[in-house]
Amino acid sequence: MELLIFYPLAGFCVVLALGVVFNNSPVGSALSLIGMMLGLAGIFVLQQAHFIAILQVIIYAGAIMVLFMFVIMLLNLKKGDDMGWVARDKNLLLSVLTGVLAIGILYKISDILFSAKIDTPATLPDSFGTVANIGETLFTDFVLPFEVASILLLAAMVGAVVLAKNKLD
Amino acid sequence: MLVELFITLVKILFIFAVTVGFFAPVLTWVERKQSALMQDRIGANRADIMGFTVLGLFHIIADALKMFTKEDFIPDGANKVLHTISPIIALVPALLTFAVVPFGGQYTLFDTEVNLVISDLDVGLLFVFAIASLATYGYVIAGWSSNNNWSLLGSMRTASQMISYEVTMGLTIIGVLMVYESMKLTEIGAIQENFWMWGIFLQPLGFIMFLTASIAENKRIPFDAPEAESELVAGYFTEYSGLKFGMFFMAEFIEMVTIGAIMTILFLGAWHIPFLTTATLLSWFDFLGTTGSNLVVMLIHVGVFFAKVCFFIYLQMIIRWTLPRFRYDQIMKLGWKILLPLSLANILVTGLVILALN
Numbered sequence: 001m002e003l004l005i006f007y008p009l010a011g012f013c014v015v016l017a018l019g020v021v022f023n024n025s026p027v028g029s030a031l032s033l034i035g036m037m038l039g040l041a042g043i044f045v046l047q048q049a050h051f052i053a054i055l056q057v058i059i060y061a062g063a064i065m066v067l068f069m070f071v072i073m074l075l076n077l078k079k080g081d082d083m084g085w086v087a088r089d090k091n092l093l094l095s096v097l098t099g100v101l102a103i104g105i106l107y108k109i110s111d112i113l114f115s116a117k118i119d120t121p122a123t124l125p126d127s128f129g130t131v132a133n134i135g136e137t138l139f140t141d142f143v144l145p146f147e148v149a150s151i152l153l154l155a156a157m158v159g160a161v162v163l164a165k166n167k168l169d
Numbered sequence: 170m171l172v173e174l175f176i177t178l179v180k181i182l183f184i185f186a187v188t189v190g191f192f193a194p195v196l197t198w199v200e201r202k203q204s205a206l207m208q209d210r211i212g213a214n215r216a217d218i219m220g221f222t223v224l225g226l227f228h229i230i231a232d233a234l235k236m237f238t239k240e241d242f243i244p245d246g247a248n249k250v251l252h253t254i255s256p257i258i259a260l261v262p263a264l265l266t267f268a269v270v271p272f273g274g275q276y277t278l279f280d281t282e283v284n285l286v287i288s289d290l291d292v293g294l295l296f297v298f299a300i301a302s303l304a305t306y307g308y309v310i311a312g313w314s315s316n317n318n319w320s321l322l323g324s325m326r327t328a329s330q331m332i333s334y335e336v337t338m339g340l341t342i343i344g345v346l347m348v349y350e351s352m353k354l355t356e357i358g359a360i361q362e363n364f365w366m367w368g369i370f371l372q373p374l375g376f377i378m379f380l381t382a383s384i385a386e387n388k389r390i391p392f393d394a395p396e397a398e399s400e401l402v403a404g405y406f407t408e409y410s411g412l413k414f415g416m417f418f419m420a421e422f423i424e425m426v427t428i429g430a431i432m433t434i435l436f437l438g439a440w441h442i443p444f445l446t447t448a449t450l451l452s453w454f455d456f457l458g459t460t461g462s463n464l465v466v467m468l469i470h471v472g473v474f475f476a477k478v479c480f481f482i483y484l485q486m487i488i489r490w491t492l493p494r495f496r497y498d499q500i501m502k503l504g505w506k507i508l509l510p511l512s513l514a515n516i517l518v519t520g521l522v523i524l525a526l527n
Contacts, residue, residue: 027251027310027313031251031310034306050290050291050292051291051292051295054292054295054296054299055295057299057302057303058295058298058299058302058339061299061302061303062299062302062303062305062335063302063332063335066302066305066306066309066328066331066332067332069306069309069310069313069328070309070325070328070329070332073309073313073321073324073325073328074325129291130291131291131292131352
Protein backbone atom coordinates (compact mmCIF):
# COMPACT_ATOMS: atom_id res chain seq x y z
CA MET A 1 0.00 0.00 0.00
CA GLU A 2 2.78 2.38 0.97
CA LEU A 3 4.76 1.54 -2.15
CA LEU A 4 1.67 2.08 -4.26
CA ILE A 5 1.65 5.71 -3.14
CA PHE A 6 5.41 6.12 -2.93
CA TYR A 7 6.35 5.24 -6.50
CA PRO A 8 3.94 7.58 -8.32
CA LEU A 9 4.85 10.33 -5.86
CA ALA A 10 8.58 9.78 -6.28
CA GLY A 11 8.21 9.62 -10.06
CA PHE A 12 6.23 12.84 -9.99
CA CYS A 13 9.00 14.49 -7.97
CA VAL A 14 11.79 13.30 -10.28
CA VAL A 15 9.93 14.40 -13.43
CA LEU A 16 9.26 17.85 -11.96
CA ALA A 17 12.85 18.15 -10.69
CA LEU A 18 14.04 17.51 -14.24
CA GLY A 19 11.44 20.02 -15.37
CA VAL A 20 13.08 22.69 -13.20
CA VAL A 21 16.38 22.20 -14.99
CA PHE A 22 15.16 21.69 -18.55
CA ASN A 23 12.36 24.22 -18.70
CA ASN A 24 13.06 27.18 -20.96
CA SER A 25 10.82 29.69 -19.24
CA PRO A 26 11.71 30.78 -15.70
CA VAL A 27 8.08 30.68 -14.59
CA GLY A 28 7.79 27.11 -15.83
CA SER A 29 10.89 26.20 -13.83
CA ALA A 30 9.54 27.87 -10.72
CA LEU A 31 6.19 26.10 -11.07
CA SER A 32 7.92 22.73 -11.47
CA LEU A 33 9.91 23.46 -8.34
CA ILE A 34 6.69 24.23 -6.42
CA GLY A 35 5.15 20.99 -7.66
CA MET A 36 8.25 19.08 -6.59
CA MET A 37 8.13 20.62 -3.11
CA LEU A 38 4.52 19.51 -2.76
CA GLY A 39 5.42 15.99 -3.90
CA LEU A 40 8.25 15.94 -1.39
CA ALA A 41 5.79 16.98 1.32
CA GLY A 42 3.68 14.00 0.29
CA ILE A 43 6.66 11.68 0.73
CA PHE A 44 7.27 13.15 4.20
CA VAL A 45 3.65 12.38 5.10
CA LEU A 46 4.24 8.83 3.93
CA GLN A 47 7.14 8.65 6.40
CA GLN A 48 4.79 9.72 9.23
CA ALA A 49 6.58 13.07 9.46
CA HIS A 50 3.46 15.24 9.29
CA PHE A 51 5.05 18.23 10.95
CA ILE A 52 8.02 18.29 8.55
CA ALA A 53 5.65 17.89 5.62
CA ILE A 54 3.52 20.83 6.63
CA LEU A 55 6.63 22.98 7.25
CA GLN A 56 7.85 22.00 3.80
CA VAL A 57 4.61 23.33 2.32
CA ILE A 58 4.51 26.51 4.44
CA ILE A 59 8.14 27.55 4.12
CA TYR A 60 9.29 26.29 0.74
CA ALA A 61 6.15 26.01 -1.37
CA GLY A 62 4.23 28.76 0.39
CA ALA A 63 6.73 31.47 1.25
CA ILE A 64 10.04 31.11 -0.57
CA MET A 65 8.59 30.14 -3.93
CA VAL A 66 6.04 32.99 -3.85
CA LEU A 67 9.02 35.29 -3.45
CA PHE A 68 10.74 33.58 -6.41
CA MET A 69 7.63 34.05 -8.54
CA PHE A 70 7.43 37.65 -7.41
CA VAL A 71 10.99 38.36 -8.49
CA ILE A 72 10.59 36.54 -11.81
CA MET A 73 7.47 38.54 -12.57
CA LEU A 74 9.13 41.75 -11.44
CA LEU A 75 11.84 41.18 -14.04
CA ASN A 76 9.05 39.99 -16.34
CA LEU A 77 11.17 37.41 -18.11
CA LYS A 78 9.27 35.79 -20.95
CA LYS A 79 9.97 32.74 -23.03
CA GLY A 80 12.67 33.49 -25.61
CA ASP A 81 14.30 36.23 -23.54
CA ASP A 82 17.55 34.37 -24.00
CA MET A 83 17.11 32.09 -21.06
CA GLY A 84 19.21 29.22 -22.39
CA TRP A 85 21.99 27.88 -20.21
CA VAL A 86 25.05 30.05 -20.54
CA ALA A 87 28.46 28.92 -19.35
CA ARG A 88 29.72 31.42 -16.79
CA ASP A 89 33.31 32.62 -16.60
CA LYS A 90 35.24 29.95 -14.81
CA ASN A 91 35.49 30.62 -11.11
CA LEU A 92 37.87 28.16 -9.52
CA LEU A 93 36.79 28.79 -5.95
CA LEU A 94 33.10 28.25 -6.78
CA SER A 95 33.81 25.09 -8.72
CA VAL A 96 35.88 23.62 -5.91
CA LEU A 97 33.28 24.53 -3.28
CA THR A 98 30.47 22.99 -5.34
CA GLY A 99 32.54 19.88 -5.93
CA VAL A 100 33.27 19.46 -2.23
CA LEU A 101 29.59 19.96 -1.39
CA ALA A 102 28.49 17.40 -3.99
CA ILE A 103 31.01 14.81 -2.77
CA GLY A 104 29.99 15.42 0.82
CA ILE A 105 26.30 14.91 0.04
CA LEU A 106 26.97 11.78 -2.02
CA TYR A 107 29.15 10.36 0.76
CA LYS A 108 26.46 10.96 3.38
CA ILE A 109 23.74 9.43 1.18
CA SER A 110 25.79 6.32 0.44
CA ASP A 111 26.72 6.05 4.11
CA ILE A 112 23.04 6.05 5.08
CA LEU A 113 22.08 3.70 2.25
CA PHE A 114 24.69 1.05 3.06
CA SER A 115 24.32 1.11 6.83
CA ALA A 116 20.51 1.00 6.85
CA LYS A 117 18.60 -2.25 7.24
CA ILE A 118 16.04 -1.63 4.54
CA ASP A 119 14.36 -5.03 4.75
CA THR A 120 13.62 -4.73 8.46
CA PRO A 121 12.23 -1.27 9.11
CA ALA A 122 12.26 -0.17 12.72
CA THR A 123 8.90 0.06 14.43
CA LEU A 124 7.97 3.65 15.17
CA PRO A 125 6.74 4.83 18.56
CA ASP A 126 3.20 6.22 18.54
CA SER A 127 4.32 9.76 19.19
CA PHE A 128 6.71 9.75 16.20
CA GLY A 129 6.48 12.89 14.09
CA THR A 130 3.98 14.67 16.34
CA VAL A 131 4.49 18.32 17.11
CA ALA A 132 5.02 17.68 20.83
CA ASN A 133 7.66 15.07 20.17
CA ILE A 134 9.60 17.20 17.69
CA GLY A 135 9.43 20.21 20.00
CA GLU A 136 10.81 18.17 22.86
CA THR A 137 13.71 16.83 20.79
CA LEU A 138 14.45 20.23 19.36
CA PHE A 139 14.59 22.00 22.71
CA THR A 140 16.49 19.32 24.65
CA ASP A 141 18.85 17.22 22.54
CA PHE A 142 19.36 19.69 19.71
CA VAL A 143 19.03 23.00 21.48
CA LEU A 144 22.51 24.22 20.49
CA PRO A 145 22.19 23.64 16.70
CA PHE A 146 18.69 25.11 16.94
CA GLU A 147 19.92 28.32 18.56
CA VAL A 148 22.89 28.56 16.18
CA ALA A 149 20.52 28.25 13.22
CA SER A 150 18.27 30.98 14.60
CA ILE A 151 21.22 33.32 15.12
CA LEU A 152 22.30 32.62 11.53
CA LEU A 153 18.81 33.50 10.30
CA LEU A 154 18.77 36.65 12.40
CA ALA A 155 22.15 37.69 10.99
CA ALA A 156 20.89 37.08 7.45
CA MET A 157 17.80 39.18 8.16
CA VAL A 158 19.80 42.08 9.60
CA GLY A 159 22.20 41.79 6.68
CA ALA A 160 19.37 42.06 4.17
CA VAL A 161 18.01 45.14 5.92
CA VAL A 162 21.45 46.80 5.99
CA LEU A 163 22.03 46.08 2.28
CA ALA A 164 18.63 47.49 1.33
CA LYS A 165 19.14 50.52 3.56
CA ASN A 166 22.51 51.36 1.99
CA LYS A 167 20.89 51.45 -1.43
CA LEU A 168 18.06 53.67 -0.23
CA ASP A 169 20.32 56.27 1.42
CA MET B 170 -13.42 0.09 8.14
CA LEU B 171 -16.29 0.22 5.69
CA VAL B 172 -18.39 2.16 8.20
CA GLU B 173 -15.56 4.69 8.69
CA LEU B 174 -15.25 5.14 4.95
CA PHE B 175 -18.98 5.69 4.66
CA ILE B 176 -18.98 8.26 7.50
CA THR B 177 -16.06 10.14 5.94
CA LEU B 178 -17.82 10.21 2.57
CA VAL B 179 -20.98 11.59 4.17
CA LYS B 180 -18.94 14.30 5.91
CA ILE B 181 -17.20 15.28 2.65
CA LEU B 182 -20.52 15.41 0.82
CA PHE B 183 -22.00 17.52 3.61
CA ILE B 184 -19.14 20.04 3.44
CA PHE B 185 -19.44 20.26 -0.35
CA ALA B 186 -23.19 20.70 -0.14
CA VAL B 187 -22.88 23.44 2.45
CA THR B 188 -20.04 25.42 0.84
CA VAL B 189 -20.43 24.98 -2.92
CA GLY B 190 -24.12 24.16 -2.90
CA PHE B 191 -25.42 26.61 -0.33
CA PHE B 192 -23.03 29.33 0.82
CA ALA B 193 -21.32 30.21 -2.48
CA PRO B 194 -24.52 30.84 -4.51
CA VAL B 195 -26.58 32.31 -1.66
CA LEU B 196 -23.78 34.70 -0.64
CA THR B 197 -23.78 36.31 -4.12
CA TRP B 198 -27.40 37.21 -3.46
CA VAL B 199 -26.77 38.24 0.17
CA GLU B 200 -23.93 40.51 -0.91
CA ARG B 201 -26.18 42.31 -3.40
CA LYS B 202 -28.99 42.67 -0.89
CA GLN B 203 -26.59 43.84 1.82
CA SER B 204 -25.06 46.49 -0.43
CA ALA B 205 -28.55 47.64 -1.45
CA LEU B 206 -29.61 47.83 2.18
CA MET B 207 -26.59 49.89 3.17
CA GLN B 208 -26.89 52.23 0.18
CA ASP B 209 -30.66 52.68 0.54
CA ARG B 210 -31.49 50.85 -2.69
CA ILE B 211 -33.86 47.96 -3.35
CA GLY B 212 -31.28 45.60 -4.80
CA ALA B 213 -31.55 42.52 -6.95
CA ASN B 214 -35.24 41.96 -7.65
CA ARG B 215 -35.64 41.77 -11.43
CA ALA B 216 -35.07 38.12 -12.34
CA ASP B 217 -38.44 36.42 -12.21
CA ILE B 218 -40.02 33.13 -13.18
CA MET B 219 -43.71 33.59 -14.27
CA GLY B 220 -43.88 36.86 -12.37
CA PHE B 221 -42.51 35.54 -9.07
CA THR B 222 -39.28 37.14 -7.87
CA VAL B 223 -38.97 35.65 -4.32
CA LEU B 224 -36.85 38.56 -3.01
CA GLY B 225 -34.58 38.31 -6.06
CA LEU B 226 -33.40 34.79 -5.21
CA PHE B 227 -33.78 33.79 -8.87
CA HIS B 228 -30.79 36.01 -9.62
CA ILE B 229 -28.66 33.11 -8.40
CA ILE B 230 -30.00 30.94 -11.24
CA ALA B 231 -29.66 33.80 -13.71
CA ASP B 232 -26.03 34.38 -12.67
CA ALA B 233 -25.20 30.70 -12.98
CA LEU B 234 -26.81 30.50 -16.44
CA LYS B 235 -24.91 33.57 -17.55
CA MET B 236 -21.56 32.20 -16.40
CA PHE B 237 -22.14 28.82 -18.04
CA THR B 238 -23.12 30.25 -21.41
CA LYS B 239 -20.59 33.09 -21.72
CA GLU B 240 -17.79 32.78 -24.25
CA ASP B 241 -14.67 31.32 -22.68
CA PHE B 242 -11.98 33.70 -23.87
CA ILE B 243 -8.21 33.26 -23.81
CA PRO B 244 -6.29 36.35 -24.94
CA ASP B 245 -3.61 36.28 -27.64
CA GLY B 246 -0.13 35.56 -26.34
CA ALA B 247 -1.45 34.16 -23.08
CA ASN B 248 -0.07 30.93 -21.69
CA LYS B 249 -3.07 28.68 -22.46
CA VAL B 250 -2.33 25.93 -19.96
CA LEU B 251 -1.58 28.22 -17.02
CA HIS B 252 -4.43 30.54 -17.92
CA THR B 253 -6.82 27.59 -17.74
CA ILE B 254 -5.58 25.94 -14.54
CA SER B 255 -5.05 29.04 -12.41
CA PRO B 256 -8.74 29.47 -11.45
CA ILE B 257 -8.63 25.85 -10.27
CA ILE B 258 -5.49 26.53 -8.23
CA ALA B 259 -7.31 29.47 -6.66
CA LEU B 260 -10.50 27.55 -5.87
CA VAL B 261 -9.04 24.31 -4.50
CA PRO B 262 -7.28 25.77 -1.39
CA ALA B 263 -10.49 27.53 -0.36
CA LEU B 264 -12.28 24.17 -0.29
CA LEU B 265 -9.32 22.14 0.99
CA THR B 266 -9.16 23.99 4.31
CA PHE B 267 -12.44 22.35 5.31
CA ALA B 268 -10.64 18.99 5.48
CA VAL B 269 -9.43 19.84 8.99
CA VAL B 270 -12.24 22.13 10.15
CA PRO B 271 -14.41 20.46 12.81
CA PHE B 272 -18.05 21.52 12.52
CA GLY B 273 -19.13 19.69 15.66
CA GLY B 274 -17.78 17.58 18.49
CA GLN B 275 -17.76 13.83 19.04
CA TYR B 276 -21.00 11.87 19.25
CA THR B 277 -21.98 8.26 19.77
CA LEU B 278 -24.42 7.20 17.08
CA PHE B 279 -25.48 3.54 16.85
CA ASP B 280 -22.48 2.52 18.97
CA THR B 281 -19.96 4.18 16.69
CA GLU B 282 -17.96 7.26 17.55
CA VAL B 283 -18.62 10.01 15.04
CA ASN B 284 -16.10 12.84 15.01
CA LEU B 285 -17.44 15.73 12.97
CA VAL B 286 -14.21 16.55 11.16
CA ILE B 287 -13.05 15.00 7.91
CA SER B 288 -9.41 14.57 8.96
CA ASP B 289 -8.32 15.18 12.54
CA LEU B 290 -4.71 16.13 11.80
CA ASP B 291 -2.16 16.54 14.55
CA VAL B 292 -0.95 19.68 12.75
CA GLY B 293 -4.44 20.96 11.87
CA LEU B 294 -3.83 24.63 12.53
CA LEU B 295 -0.60 24.60 10.52
CA PHE B 296 -2.43 22.81 7.72
CA VAL B 297 -4.87 25.71 7.51
CA PHE B 298 -1.96 28.10 7.37
CA ALA B 299 -0.11 26.07 4.71
CA ILE B 300 -3.18 25.91 2.48
CA ALA B 301 -3.75 29.64 2.88
CA SER B 302 -0.20 30.29 1.70
CA LEU B 303 -0.68 28.04 -1.34
CA ALA B 304 -3.76 30.00 -2.44
CA THR B 305 -1.47 32.82 -3.57
CA TYR B 306 -0.34 30.88 -6.64
CA GLY B 307 -3.75 30.78 -8.32
CA TYR B 308 -3.93 34.57 -8.34
CA VAL B 309 -0.28 35.17 -9.17
CA ILE B 310 -0.29 32.74 -12.10
CA ALA B 311 -3.62 34.08 -13.34
CA GLY B 312 -2.23 37.58 -13.66
CA TRP B 313 1.04 36.49 -15.17
CA SER B 314 -0.41 34.09 -17.75
CA SER B 315 -2.95 36.62 -19.06
CA ASN B 316 -0.31 38.60 -20.96
CA ASN B 317 -1.90 41.84 -19.80
CA ASN B 318 -0.22 44.61 -17.86
CA TRP B 319 -3.25 45.28 -15.66
CA SER B 320 -3.37 41.62 -14.74
CA LEU B 321 0.35 41.51 -14.05
CA LEU B 322 0.14 44.56 -11.79
CA GLY B 323 -2.79 42.96 -10.01
CA SER B 324 -0.96 39.73 -9.38
CA MET B 325 2.17 41.55 -8.20
CA ARG B 326 0.02 43.33 -5.66
CA THR B 327 -1.59 40.03 -4.70
CA ALA B 328 1.77 38.38 -4.11
CA SER B 329 3.18 41.18 -1.98
CA GLN B 330 -0.05 41.67 -0.01
CA MET B 331 -0.55 37.99 0.70
CA ILE B 332 3.07 37.46 1.79
CA SER B 333 2.90 40.48 4.08
CA TYR B 334 -0.29 39.46 5.83
CA GLU B 335 0.69 35.80 6.07
CA VAL B 336 3.42 36.90 8.47
CA THR B 337 0.89 38.51 10.79
CA MET B 338 -1.44 35.53 10.45
CA GLY B 339 1.30 33.07 11.34
CA LEU B 340 2.43 35.08 14.37
CA THR B 341 -1.15 35.45 15.59
CA ILE B 342 -1.62 31.70 15.35
CA ILE B 343 1.39 31.26 17.65
CA GLY B 344 -0.45 33.21 20.35
CA VAL B 345 -3.45 30.89 20.00
CA LEU B 346 -1.18 27.83 20.15
CA MET B 347 0.47 29.05 23.34
CA VAL B 348 -2.88 29.50 25.04
CA TYR B 349 -4.46 26.19 24.02
CA GLU B 350 -1.26 24.10 23.92
CA SER B 351 -2.56 22.14 20.96
CA MET B 352 -2.56 22.36 17.17
CA LYS B 353 -5.52 20.04 16.77
CA LEU B 354 -8.53 22.11 15.80
CA THR B 355 -10.81 19.55 17.45
CA GLU B 356 -8.96 19.94 20.78
CA ILE B 357 -8.99 23.73 20.51
CA GLY B 358 -12.73 23.52 19.93
CA ALA B 359 -13.27 21.11 22.82
CA ILE B 360 -11.40 23.31 25.32
CA GLN B 361 -13.78 26.18 24.57
CA GLU B 362 -16.70 24.34 26.15
CA ASN B 363 -15.83 26.62 29.08
CA PHE B 364 -17.18 30.05 28.11
CA TRP B 365 -14.27 31.93 29.71
CA MET B 366 -11.80 29.91 27.65
CA TRP B 367 -13.09 31.34 24.38
CA GLY B 368 -10.28 32.68 22.22
CA ILE B 369 -11.81 36.13 22.06
CA PHE B 370 -11.22 36.56 25.82
CA LEU B 371 -7.80 34.91 25.91
CA GLN B 372 -6.45 36.53 22.74
CA PRO B 373 -8.48 39.73 22.14
CA LEU B 374 -5.70 41.40 20.16
CA GLY B 375 -5.07 38.18 18.27
CA PHE B 376 -8.76 38.07 17.34
CA ILE B 377 -8.69 41.50 15.72
CA MET B 378 -5.35 40.92 13.99
CA PHE B 379 -6.37 37.51 12.68
CA LEU B 380 -9.62 38.92 11.29
CA THR B 381 -7.74 41.79 9.61
CA ALA B 382 -5.08 39.50 8.16
CA SER B 383 -7.61 37.01 6.85
CA ILE B 384 -9.70 39.71 5.15
CA ALA B 385 -6.48 40.96 3.57
CA GLU B 386 -5.66 37.39 2.47
CA ASN B 387 -9.10 37.15 0.86
CA LYS B 388 -8.44 40.47 -0.94
CA ARG B 389 -11.82 41.97 -0.15
CA ILE B 390 -12.42 45.66 0.42
CA PRO B 391 -10.70 47.47 2.16
CA PHE B 392 -7.80 45.28 0.99
CA ASP B 393 -8.82 44.82 -2.64
CA ALA B 394 -5.88 46.69 -4.19
CA PRO B 395 -5.07 43.58 -6.32
CA GLU B 396 -8.33 43.98 -8.25
CA ALA B 397 -8.91 47.72 -7.73
CA GLU B 398 -11.36 48.34 -10.58
CA SER B 399 -10.74 52.09 -10.69
CA GLU B 400 -7.00 51.59 -11.21
CA LEU B 401 -6.41 48.15 -12.74
CA VAL B 402 -9.67 47.43 -14.66
CA ALA B 403 -10.19 44.22 -12.66
CA GLY B 404 -6.66 43.30 -11.62
CA TYR B 405 -5.56 39.70 -11.90
CA PHE B 406 -8.83 38.44 -13.43
CA THR B 407 -9.17 41.16 -16.10
CA GLU B 408 -8.78 38.60 -18.89
CA TYR B 409 -11.13 36.00 -17.45
CA SER B 410 -14.66 35.33 -18.56
CA GLY B 411 -17.43 32.82 -18.09
CA LEU B 412 -16.99 30.00 -15.66
CA LYS B 413 -13.27 30.67 -15.13
CA PHE B 414 -14.14 34.08 -13.78
CA GLY B 415 -16.91 32.36 -11.85
CA MET B 416 -14.36 30.17 -10.13
CA PHE B 417 -12.40 33.18 -8.85
CA PHE B 418 -15.68 34.60 -7.71
CA MET B 419 -16.65 31.38 -5.97
CA ALA B 420 -13.21 31.08 -4.37
CA GLU B 421 -13.72 34.48 -2.77
CA PHE B 422 -17.11 33.58 -1.32
CA ILE B 423 -16.02 30.14 -0.12
CA GLU B 424 -12.99 31.75 1.49
CA MET B 425 -15.37 34.01 3.40
CA VAL B 426 -17.00 30.87 4.79
CA THR B 427 -13.58 29.38 5.55
CA ILE B 428 -12.50 32.50 7.41
CA GLY B 429 -15.76 32.41 9.36
CA ALA B 430 -15.22 28.76 10.26
CA ILE B 431 -11.61 29.23 11.38
CA MET B 432 -12.46 32.35 13.36
CA THR B 433 -15.33 30.49 15.03
CA ILE B 434 -13.09 27.61 16.07
CA LEU B 435 -10.16 29.69 17.25
CA PHE B 436 -11.93 32.60 18.89
CA LEU B 437 -15.67 32.14 19.28
CA GLY B 438 -16.14 28.86 21.09
CA ALA B 439 -16.45 26.58 18.05
CA TRP B 440 -19.71 24.59 18.27
CA HIS B 441 -20.40 25.34 21.96
CA ILE B 442 -23.23 27.39 23.42
CA PRO B 443 -22.09 29.70 26.25
CA PHE B 444 -22.56 28.20 29.75
CA LEU B 445 -24.04 24.99 28.31
CA THR B 446 -21.80 21.95 28.42
CA THR B 447 -22.34 19.02 26.10
CA ALA B 448 -23.14 16.84 29.12
CA THR B 449 -25.96 19.17 30.23
CA LEU B 450 -27.40 19.26 26.73
CA LEU B 451 -27.24 15.47 26.53
CA SER B 452 -29.05 15.10 29.85
CA TRP B 453 -31.91 17.29 28.56
CA PHE B 454 -32.61 14.86 25.76
CA ASP B 455 -31.94 11.75 27.83
CA PHE B 456 -35.47 10.42 27.19
CA LEU B 457 -34.56 9.84 23.53
CA GLY B 458 -31.99 7.16 24.29
CA THR B 459 -28.25 7.36 23.60
CA THR B 460 -28.45 7.60 19.82
CA GLY B 461 -31.46 9.93 19.86
CA SER B 462 -30.01 12.41 22.35
CA ASN B 463 -26.61 12.35 20.65
CA LEU B 464 -28.28 13.00 17.32
CA VAL B 465 -30.26 15.97 18.63
CA VAL B 466 -27.20 17.46 20.35
CA MET B 467 -25.17 16.94 17.18
CA LEU B 468 -27.74 18.80 15.12
CA ILE B 469 -27.85 21.63 17.68
CA HIS B 470 -24.05 21.90 17.69
CA VAL B 471 -23.76 21.92 13.91
CA GLY B 472 -26.51 24.54 13.81
CA VAL B 473 -24.73 26.69 16.42
CA PHE B 474 -21.45 26.36 14.55
CA PHE B 475 -22.89 27.52 11.26
CA ALA B 476 -24.84 30.31 12.97
CA LYS B 477 -21.51 31.63 14.26
CA VAL B 478 -20.00 31.23 10.80
CA CYS B 479 -22.91 33.25 9.39
CA PHE B 480 -22.22 35.96 11.95
CA PHE B 481 -18.63 36.25 10.72
CA ILE B 482 -19.77 36.34 7.11
CA TYR B 483 -22.18 39.13 8.03
CA LEU B 484 -19.34 40.97 9.77
CA GLN B 485 -17.18 40.70 6.65
CA MET B 486 -20.03 42.01 4.49
CA ILE B 487 -20.58 45.00 6.78
CA ILE B 488 -16.86 45.81 6.67
CA ARG B 489 -16.79 45.42 2.90
CA TRP B 490 -19.62 47.91 2.33
CA THR B 491 -18.54 50.37 5.04
CA LEU B 492 -14.88 51.05 4.34
CA PRO B 493 -13.26 52.53 1.23
CA ARG B 494 -10.29 50.82 -0.41
CA PHE B 495 -6.92 51.40 1.27
CA ARG B 496 -4.13 52.72 -0.90
CA TYR B 497 -1.41 50.19 -1.75
CA ASP B 498 1.25 51.84 0.42
CA GLN B 499 -1.23 52.09 3.30
CA ILE B 500 -1.83 48.35 3.08
CA MET B 501 1.91 47.67 3.25
CA LYS B 502 2.35 50.13 6.12
CA LEU B 503 -0.48 48.52 8.09
CA GLY B 504 0.95 45.05 7.51
CA TRP B 505 4.61 45.65 8.27
CA LYS B 506 4.70 48.67 10.59
CA ILE B 507 1.59 48.14 12.72
CA LEU B 508 0.36 44.54 12.62
CA LEU B 509 3.80 42.86 12.64
CA PRO B 510 5.14 44.62 15.78
CA LEU B 511 1.73 44.22 17.44
CA SER B 512 1.66 40.50 16.77
CA LEU B 513 5.20 40.11 18.13
CA ALA B 514 4.18 42.06 21.24
CA ASN B 515 1.11 39.82 21.51
CA ILE B 516 3.33 36.73 21.64
CA LEU B 517 5.56 38.33 24.27
CA VAL B 518 2.65 39.39 26.49
CA THR B 519 0.94 36.00 26.10
CA GLY B 520 4.17 34.27 27.09
CA LEU B 521 4.66 36.53 30.12
CA VAL B 522 1.09 36.00 31.31
CA ILE B 523 1.37 32.22 30.93
CA LEU B 524 4.67 32.32 32.84
CA ALA B 525 3.13 34.43 35.61
CA LEU B 526 0.10 32.16 35.95
CA ASN B 527 2.27 29.06 36.25
